Amino acid sequence: MTDLTAYRSAARAWIEGKIAEFGREARRGLTPAEDLALGRRYLAAKYEAGYSGISWPRENGGQGLSPTEKLAFDREEILHGFPTEYFSISLGMPVPIMLRYLPDGWKQERAIAALRGDEIWCQLFSEPAAGSDLAALRTRAVQDPDNGDWILNGQKLWTSWAHLADYGVIVARSDPNVAKHRGLTYFWVDMKAPGVTVRPVTLAAGDAHVNEVYFDDVRIPDAQRLGPVGGGFGVAMETLIIERYSATDPAANGPSIARALADATRMTRDGRPLIEDGRVRERIARNFATQAALASIHRRALLSLEAGTQPGSEGAIHKLVSVRNRQRLSEFMIDIEGVSGVRWNEQATRKDDWATSWLTAPTGRIAGGADEMLLNTIAERILGLPQDHRPDKGVPFNEIPG
Amino acid sequence: MSVLLDEAQLQIADEAQRLVSAHYSGERLKGYLLERGAFDRELWERFGAQGWTAICYPEAFGGLDLGLLELGLVAEACGGAVTGVAALTSSFAMGQSLLYFGSEEQKADWLPQLAAGSVIGVVAFAEGQDMLPRAPRLRLEAGRLSGSKPAVVAGGIADGAVVLALGADGPVLALVDLSQRGVSRTLLDTFDNSRCTADLVFDDVEAHELPGSIDALAAARAILRLQAVIIGFEQVGGAQKMLTTARDYALTRRAFGQPIGAFQSVKHRIAEDYVLVELARANAIHAASRSGESDFGLYAAAARISATEAYDGVSRDAVQVHGGIGVTWEADLHLHQRRARTLAVEAGPLIFWEDEVITELQGAAQ
Numbered sequence: 001m002t003d004l005t006a007y008r009s010a011a012r013a014w015i016e017g018k019i020a021e022f023g024r025e026a027r028r029g030l031t032p033a034e035d036l037a038l039g040r041r042y043l044a045a046k047y048e049a050g051y052s053g054i055s056w057p058r059e060n061g062g063q064g065l066s067p068t069e070k071l072a073f074d075r076e077e078i079l080h081g082f083p084t085e086y087f088s089i090s091l092g093m094p095v096p097i098m099l100r101y102l103p104d105g106w107k108q109e110r111a112i113a114a115l116r117g118d119e120i121w122c123q124l125f126s127e128p129a130a131g132s133d134l135a136a137l138r139t140r141a142v143q144d145p146d147n148g149d150w151i152l153n154g155q156k157l158w159t160s161w162a163h164l165a166d167y168g169v170i171v172a173r174s175d176p177n178v179a180k181h182r183g184l185t186y187f188w189v190d191m192k193a194p195g196v197t198v199r200p201v202t203l204a205a206g207d208a209h210v211n212e213v214y215f216d217d218v219r220i221p222d223a224q225r226l227g228p229v230g231g232g233f234g235v236a237m238e239t240l241i242i243e244r245y246s247a248t249d250p251a252a253n254g255p256s257i258a259r260a261l262a263d264a265t266r267m268t269r270d271g272r273p274l275i276e277d278g279r280v281r282e283r284i285a286r287n288f289a290t291q292a293a294l295a296s297i298h299r300r301a302l303l304s305l306e307a308g309t310q311p312g313s314e315g316a317i318h319k320l321v322s323v324r325n326r327q328r329l330s331e332f333m334i335d336i337e338g339v340s341g342v343r344w345n346e347q348a349t350r351k352d353d354w355a356t357s358w359l360t361a362p363t364g365r366i367a368g369g370a371d372e373m374l375l376n377t378i379a380e381r382i383l384g385l386p387q388d389h390r391p392d393k394g395v396p397f398n399e400i401p402g
Numbered sequence: 403m404s405v406l407l408d409e410a411q412l413q414i415a416d417e418a419q420r421l422v423s424a425h426y427s428g429e430r431l432k433g434y435l436l437e438r439g440a441f442d443r444e445l446w447e448r449f450g451a452q453g454w455t456a457i458c459y460p461e462a463f464g465g466l467d468l469g470l471l472e473l474g475l476v477a478e479a480c481g482g483a484v485t486g487v488a489a490l491t492s493s494f495a496m497g498q499s500l501l502y503f504g505s506e507e508q509k510a511d512w513l514p515q516l517a518a519g520s521v522i523g524v525v526a527f528a529e530g531q532d533m534l535p536r537a538p539r540l541r542l543e544a545g546r547l548s549g550s551k552p553a554v555v556a557g558g559i560a561d562g563a564v565v566l567a568l569g570a571d572g573p574v575l576a577l578v579d580l581s582q583r584g585v586s587r588t589l590l591d592t593f594d595n596s597r598c599t600a601d602l603v604f605d606d607v608e609a610h611e612l613p614g615s616i617d618a619l620a621a622a623r624a625i626l627r628l629q630a631v632i633i634g635f636e637q638v639g640g641a642q643k644m645l646t647t648a649r650d651y652a653l654t655r656r657a658f659g660q661p662i663g664a665f666q667s668v669k670h671r672i673a674e675d676y677v678l679v680e681l682a683r684a685n686a687i688h689a690a691s692r693s694g695e696s697d698f699g700l701y702a703a704a705a706r707i708s709a710t711e712a713y714d715g716v717s718r719d720a721v722q723v724h725g726g727i728g729v730t731w732e733a734d735l736h737l738h739q740r741r742a743r744t745l746a747v748e749a750g751p752l753i754f755w756e757d758e759v760i761t762e763l764q765g766a767a768q
Contacts, residue, residue, distance in 0.1 A: 261763050275760065278753065285756035288763065289707040292700075293681035296688035303406050317677055372666075378676055379669040383649050386664035 004306065008072045014049055015076045018042070024081030029347065036164065039083035043117025052115040053091070060099050061112040067245065068306050074247035075302075081351060085209075089160050090114055092246075094121035094169040097239045098188050101226035110167065122165035122191065124156040124213060125236060131158075131366075132373050134171070135180040135233055136392075136400075139215060141172035141187070143229075148222040150174075150187065152195075152215040158367070162198045162211040165191045169239065170215075171232045176398040183397055184232030187224045194218070205359040206346070245311045248298050250291035252322035252364060254330055254350055254357035257288045263333060263354075274336050287329045294318055313382050320374045323364035330358035405471065405691045414472050418479035421448065426483040428734040434486040434596035435740070438589040439558045441598050442486040449476075449490060450519025458494060459501065463513035470628065470690040474635035481639025481713075481745075484737045486596035489522045491636065491749075492556040495629040496523025499564040499575060503614035503621050508577055512562060521561040525629070526551035526602060527622045533750045534619050534626070535566065535573075540604065542567040542576050547609040550601060555748050557600035558589045564612065565602075566622050575615040575622060582607050594744040626750060627702040628693070633749040634686040634702075637709035637742070641679045644713075644720040644738050648672050651724055668723055675716040682712035700762035706755040713742040 020026065022042045027035055046052050047061075054070040056062025063069075077084070095114045098121075099107055113119040130137035139154025152172055162168065168189050175183035189196070195218035200208040227235040251257070261284060264275040274280050294317070301314040333354040334341040343355065350357040365371050379385040392400045407415065425445050434440050449455050457473040459465025466472075473494065480490060497516040500508050515521040529535045529552065540549035551557075551565060563578050578585070584607040587600040615621035649672055652663030662668045682705070689705035692698045717738040721728040728735050746752070 257763070258767060261760075261767060265764075275764075278756075281760045282753070282756050284763075285703075285759035286707055286711075288759055289685060289704040289711075290681060292688065292704040293684040293708055296684035297680065300406060300684065300687070307406065313676075313680070317680055321677060321681065372670070375670040375673040376666075378673040379663075383669075383672060383676060385649065385652060385669045385672065386661055388666065389660070389664065 004068060004072060007069050008076070011051065011073045012076045014051065015073075015080065018045065018082070019080050022080075022082045024349075024351070027081065027083055035083055036086055039086050040117035042082055042084065043087055043115065047112075047116045053111070056096070056099075056111075059104075060108055061115050068302070071245070071247055071302055071305065078247050078249055081349070086120060086161055086164060087114070087117055089123055090119075090121040090165070092243050093239050094123050094167070094188075096242045097169060097235065098226060100238075101235070102188075119166040120161055120164050122159050122162045122168040123239070124159055124162070124168045124170035124189070126158045127155060128157050132370055134236065135184065137171060137173060137184070139170070139172040140176075141174045141185055143174070143222070144219075150185075150220050150222065150225070152187075152189070152218040152220065154215050156213040156215075158201070159198075159211045159213050160209055162191065162213050163200055165198075167191055168213075169226070171236045173397065174229055174232070177396050178230070179394050180392060180397045180400065181233045182230055184236070185229050186226045186232040186235040187220055188226060189215075189218065189220055189224065193220070203360070203363060205356060207360070245301060245305060245315060248294070248315075248318050248322070250294040250298070250318075250322060252326040252361075254326035254361070255333075255352060255354060257284065257291060259352075260284050260287070260329060260333055264336065267336060267338075269338075280336060283329065283332050287325055290321060290325050294322055313378060316369075316374045316377050319364075319369060320371055320378075323361060324371070326357060327361035327365070330354045330361060334358055405687060407471075407475075411472060411475060415475040415479065417452075418454070418476045419482070421452065422479045422483040422485060425485075428737065431484055431486055431596065431734070431737055432731070435594065435737075438591060438595050439598055439600075440486075441488065441556075441559060441596055445485060446487050446489055446519065446522075449487065454490070455493060455519035456517040459497060459513055459517040463501075463509065464517040465513075470631055470693045471687065473632055474686060474690050477632045477636040478639035478642075481636035481641075481741075482643040484640065484643075484734075484741045488556040488597040488599075489519075489559065491629055491632050492525065492560065493519070493521075493523040494632060495525040495625055496560075496562060496564050498628050499525060499612065499615075499621070499625050500577065502624065503575060503612040504577065505610075505613050508610065508612065512577070522556060522559055524554050524556045524560040524563045525565070525622075525625060526554045526557070526563050527566040527626065528552070533754045534622055536619065538566050538568045538573060540565060540567040542569045542574055542609055542611070545608060545610065547576060547578055547604040547607045550603040552601050553590060553592075553599050554602050556598050557602050558587055558598035563602065564625075565609070566618060567609070569611065573618040573622075575612040575618045576609040577612060578604070578607060578609040592744070594740040597744060597748070623699070627699055630706045630749050630755070631686060631689045631693075631702050633745055634682070634689065634705040634709035637713040637745050638679065638683045638686050640738050640741055640745070641675075641682060641709075641712040641716040644716045644735070645672065645675050645679050647735070648675065648716070648720040648723040655725075662723070671719050671723065675712075675719050678708075678712040678715050682708040685709070697762070697766070700759060700766065703755040703758035703762065706750065707752060707759065710746040710752055710755075713738075714746060717742040 053062030054065050055067045058064040127137045141150045168191050171184050171186050174185040195216040197214040198211050201210050202208045264280050265273050267274045297314050301311040348356045350360045454476045456465045457468045461467050493516050567576050584605040586603045589600045592599050655662050685705040685708040689701040692701045721735050
């Protein structure tokens with residue numbers, strides 16, 4: 001047995017021991033506050049068991065292992081619907097990036113608190129006028145010449161879990177007189193500081209985990225700056241690629257193919273199971289073929305990582321294909337359900353309900369890299385096709401027509 | 403478990419790419435389109451000399467004892483160059499039928515020659531729209547074969563065949579030497595004449611059951627699956643070639659003051675095609691790695707679906723990206739357009755493999 005196989009089976013055993021307490025079934029019917037509390041307890045248990053920060057250095061509260069062990073653990077963990085979503089951004093990007101830039105001491109205390117689920121960090125990047133085009137952001141950071149403090153003013157949008165967050169990382173415009181990428185600076189902020197206002201934004205399906213965050217004369221010391229003045233875009237890009245590769249679900253966190261098959265077998269039309277209908281067979285079979293390919297791509301990416309090579313386009317392919325696939329299948333499964341297909345269950349999750357999966361799918365095609373951006377990435381980085389025409393290239397930010 | 407290619411496999415892939423592309427000539431391939439019954443015999447002989455016809459046979463029969471993946475890599479190279487050699491996959495299917503279900507004598511008679519490439523084999527299962535007819539019209543009575551098989555790939559050039567026929571107690575797989583009196587072949591005009599597709603007619607011809615194929619439909623299905631994976635690789639090779647061709651053209655052709663690949667309508671189309679190719683490649687490799695496992699049928703079917711979607715889709719788009727020049731006889735794109743549809747149909751159409759996926763998923767769910 002290789003070390004990795006042994007690691008994986010130990011991880012699986014530990015995870016399986018936690019299903020009753022923290023799994024999908026255990027969460028059913030909990031209030032948001034109860035679910036968050038359950039999530040914090042799960043993270044604490046994970047920390048005590050040595051499965052937190054698996055690939056982080058030990059001095060930062062991690063286990064000092066490689067991304068391979070982390071992926072091995074995540075692949076098992078992802079199966080059971082544990083309440084980890086509140087912490088995935090926090091531990092995936094903001095905390096690792098601040099660990100890279102801040103001096104020792106305080107940062108380790110924060111990292112351990114975050115790993116244990118006691119504290120949550122959010123990532124304040126997108127704005128009303130800056131989504132895919134992040135460098136177009138308008139939140140201003142003006143330095144006080146007297147003491148070097150920075151004064152933040154502006155609005156962030158789509159900030160996941162900001163309403164729960166203790167801290168955040170933020171990119172703001174420190175110099176509007178230079179080209180848009182060059183005038184940005186990166187900071188960390190205390191989300192409880194005076195002048196920070198968080199307002200939830202309810203998404204189409206009724207869930208409210210994203211927020212708009214207002215900064216009104218929020219004063220932060222220069223010591224909270226990460227990277228050089230004007231170097232914020234680079235730090236932001238570094239933040240986004242910290243997690244080079246993560247565990248994925250070919251069903252894009254929607255209901256599984258097995259579920260589609262079971263539903264189509266249960267439902268009948270003219271007394272015959274729908275699974276006997278060629279149109280149903282075609283949709284499910286093709287969807288399965290695509291999911292099988294994504295699973296295979298994922299396994300090969302893991303093997304590449306184990307062999308020491310960096311993954312390439314796998315993440316982009318997965319995100320582009322899996323969510324569209326889920327969207328189409330969910331739409332179709334609502335369709336074949338017939339007139340009852342319109343039923344809505346407030347308690348259901350996207351993993352166990354076609355309607356919820358369908359109504360939340362558009363978010364998946366936009367958040368964290370819209371389909372169009374992923375296609376650009378594949379076309380430009382992998383196929384070497386030209387970059388889009390960009391009229392604002394090299395133009396000082398304050399001269400770009402608004 | 404999916405696999406990463408090892409050194410030896412990468413070497414086979416490189417060698418195959420090199421040999422096949424050095425041999426590529428659009429002009430010669432177009433010649434095969436115009437002439438029924440012609441195929442690239444010179445390249446076929448090189449396949450034999452190279453050992454590629456021997457890849458999936460045990461050493462005892464002159465084989466190299468390698469796996470589906472190795473043969474798949476050769477097929478992928480062939481797909482990229484739209485080679486006019488249907489025999490690689492047709493001989494493979496006949497040979498595997500004998501290897502799995504034939505008698506020792508049948509193996510000894512045919513496998514060394516199939517492995518050497520000195521004879522060409524085919525399988526003939528389908529009739530009408532049925533890939534695996536439950537009651538074939540072709541009859542085997544007292545060791546004599548009568549009836550016909552339609553549109554047999556490489557049927558015009560084959561020396562031997564394994565056919566699905568109706569015996570006294572139901573369907574049987576039977577071995578037949580096509581050089582016998584009483585065998586007649588009618589070459590068909592097809593949109594890819596290099597396949598040497600022919601109707602085979604048997605008039606009281608000697609044939610022998612494959613003793614291992616008690617359940618002949620299951621046996622034929624097992625052979626189709628093996629063949630489907632190899633043809634899946636061939637489709638991936640063709641799709642990859644069309645992707646590269648479209649990309650290269652989009653970088654050089656200019657319109658409205660820039661390369662057409664700078665327009666999102668073109669670049670996103672090509673990026674989507676890249677995704678189709680990668681999905682198909684992943685499924686082909688995974689299926690090859692599942693050979694012999696209980697879920698092989700499921701993944702072979704998935705590989706076929708993705709491969710057909712990819713080759714059809716990418717060759718269609720590649721023509722579109724080229725604009726007017728893409729639809730000419732002069733440009734080689736129609737070679738791929740033709741081959742994409744040919745391979746899609748020959749090894750079982752999408753509706754067949756979609757049913758296979760559902761049946762296998764249902765089996766796994768019970």
